[in-house]
Amino acid sequence: MLWNIKMNLSSLVFLLFISIVSMVSSLKMLSGGGSYYIEWEIMTLNSCSLEMTLILDWMSMMFLSFVTFISSMVLYYSGGYMSGDKNMNRFMYLVLGFVASMGFLIISPNIVSILLGWDGLGLVSYVLVIYYQNEKSANAGMLTALSNRVGDVAILLSIALMFQLGGFSFLFYVDSSTIGGISGLAAFVILAGMTKSAQIPFSAWLPAAMAAPTPVSALVHSSTLVTAGVYLLIRFSPMLEGTFEQTSLLLLASLTMFMAGLGANFETDLKKIIALSTLSQLGVMMSVLALGFPGLAFFHLLAHALFKALLFMCAGSIIHSVGDYQDIRVMGSLVKFMPLSVASINLANLALCGTPFLAGFYSKDLILEVAFSGGLNEVCFWLLVVATGLTVCYSFRLVYFTLSGDYNLGGASVVSDDESIMTLPMIWLGLGAIFGGAGLSWLIFPAPYMICLSFEFKILALVVSGIGGLVGYLLNMLTVNYMLTSLNNYFIVIFAGSMWFMPFLSTRGVSNLFLERGSLYHQVGDSGWSEFYGGQGAYSLFISGFSYLQVAQDNSVKVCMVVFVVWLVVLSMIVV
Structure with a gap:
């Protein structure tokens, strides 16, 4: 136990040190300009060099600072949450490996070295999802791993396409016209980003990954795994401008945002509700990125990381306090027993909803106004507006079922905020949720500019948020009527609450489409006709032929005479 404490504290101090150094470096680069590009050449093949490169600019340093700060809070929090676990050392090493993979991806401008961090994230995420060794975790881990393998293949194909540029460091090419001549590169990069950030049709793995321990969820959904795709597309954003793939990304991101917000209003698992809110916010980042504003996407990425980590904690x-229940219907009135946790989750929810002057407000309000004033088509406009209302709706539904409402826990639960190891990181992240948005807006956008919109568009976000909050709270107070309405419209409720059947299509659908047909093709093809006319057929033909040759080589006079006569007959027929 003493070794666990020492390793936990040393890791915590190390990550905090990296966070402070990275933030200071980022601020220096922001104020003075410039960046550091470090390169080691490993080998040269056919005039194409393979280098190990690192990029230290304000964006990578600031993101690395946020990742290490949140990771240090998660490690401290894990000391309380995972205290009863027998494999604490293994858990800590896995989390540190996860952070190291993400850090390597952040500071790599080389598509080959990005693949190392990218695959490291996929491997460690799989191991963490199956950490609780049961069938549900195994299925969720397999879905996570296989979904992310699609993005890994897209990165490999991107490497193959970039080979003809003479180098793999994309920073030298994304602003030039040469990369536009490579057909399919933008599509592969967007496909990789969509799989990692769980956009439609790869959304099913993200709620399934909730099988991992909650500290891992706080790390994954705030600043690491799911944000890797967004960060990759931010780096490649100059290459995507004006392409058909960018328009497709806008539509798919808007649909993802709407689908996740709708599904969260029918979900009853506490962690899955927060996971679907992450999916919705990833849709926001991807949509504003597709509109051509990578700086705004990065701003929302950092602001979202602070309050989403707080929400999961x-x-x-x-x-942890209610006896490991995750169903929000068996909670209620927690404000009387856990005032600090309830205040923190309310703060994070309000920041998520874009309440004025909290972290989410500065990024979300700016994104909505930029989208309204830009070239947004009508379908994506309404999806964006309705998804904003749905975000507030499921947040207030969560508040009603867990924090207020009726007490449903029973007398066996000991609910309290007594564990300081788990509450101290909440305080630090709560400060980030309050002041982080304003601080980041001053740093990233130091020069103010005004967005001119009509009065209706200016207040549209607040009006939609207010309506969503009222619907989310009042509708769920009428629980009986709500349940009866749900039963009367059973198919609609099941369709909306199951992420449009995407988990089924991603598992059973793929199994029916590929695996069962593959088994049929194997039986009829590989083990059937191709075997009859292929390997086994050729084997039988050669064996029978060799037997005739063996008889001919036995020096039998009769056989030789018969062969000679047959040869003469054939020769005479040919001559005639």
Whole structure:
């Protein structure tokens, strides 16, 4: 136990040190300009060099600072949440490996070295999802791994396409016209980003990954795994401008945002509700990125990381206290027993909804106004507006079922905020959720500019948020009527609450489409006709031929005479 504490504290101090150094370096680069590009040449093949490169600019340093700060809070939080676990050392090493993979991906401008961090994230995420060794975790881990393999293949194909440029460091090419001549590169990069950030049709793995321990969820959904795709597309954003793939990304991101917000309003698992909110916010980042504003996407990425990590930590504290229940229907009135956790989760929810002057407001309001004033088509406009209302709706539904409402836990639960190891990181992240948005807006956008919109568009976000909050709270107070309405419209509720059947299509659908047909092709083809006319047929033909040759080589006079006569007959027929 002493070794666990030492390793936990040393890792915590190391990550905090990296966070402070990275933030100071980022601020220096922001104020003075410039960046550092470090390169080691490993080998040269056919005039194409393979180098190990690192890029240290304000964006990578700031993102690395946020990742290490949140990771240090998660490690401290894990000391309380995972205290009863027998494999604490293994858990800590896995989390540190996860952070190292993400850090390597952030500071790599080389598509080959990006693949190392990218695959490292996929491998460690699989191991963490199956950490609780049961059938549900195994299925969720397999879905996560196989979904992300699609993105890994897209990165490999991107490497193959970039080979003809004479180098793999994309920073030298994304602003030039040469990369536009490579057909399919933008599509492969967008495909890789969509799989990692769980956009439609790869959304099923993200709620399934909730099988991992809650501290891992706080790390994954705030600043690491799911944000890797967004970060990759931010780096490649100059290459995507004006392409057909960018328009497709806008539509798919808007649909993802709407689908996740709708599904969260029918979900009853506390962690999956927060996971679907992450999916919705990833849709926001991808949509504003597709509109051509990578700086705004990066701003929302950092602001979202602060309050989403806080949201998961509060959820973990609640789940830990109520006897490991995750169903929000068996909670209620937690404000009387867990005031600090309830205040923190309310703060994170309000920041998520874009409440004025909290972290989410500065990024979300700016994104909505830029989208309204830009070239947004009508379908994506309404999806964006309705998804904004749905975000507030499921947040207030969560508040009603867990924090207020009726007490449903029973007398066996000991609910309290007594564990300081779990509550201290919440305080630090709560400060980030309050002041982080304003601070980041001053740093990233130091020069103010005004977006001119009509009065209706200016207040549209607040009006839609207010309507969503009222619907989310009042509708769920009428629980009986709500349940009866759900039963009367069973198919609609099942369709909306199951992410449009995407988990089924991603598992059973793929199994029916490929695996069962593959088994049929194997039986009829590989083990059937191709075997009859292929390997086994050729084997039988050669064996029978060799037997005739063996008889001919036995020096039998009769056989030789017969062969000679047959040869003469054939020769005479040919001559005639």
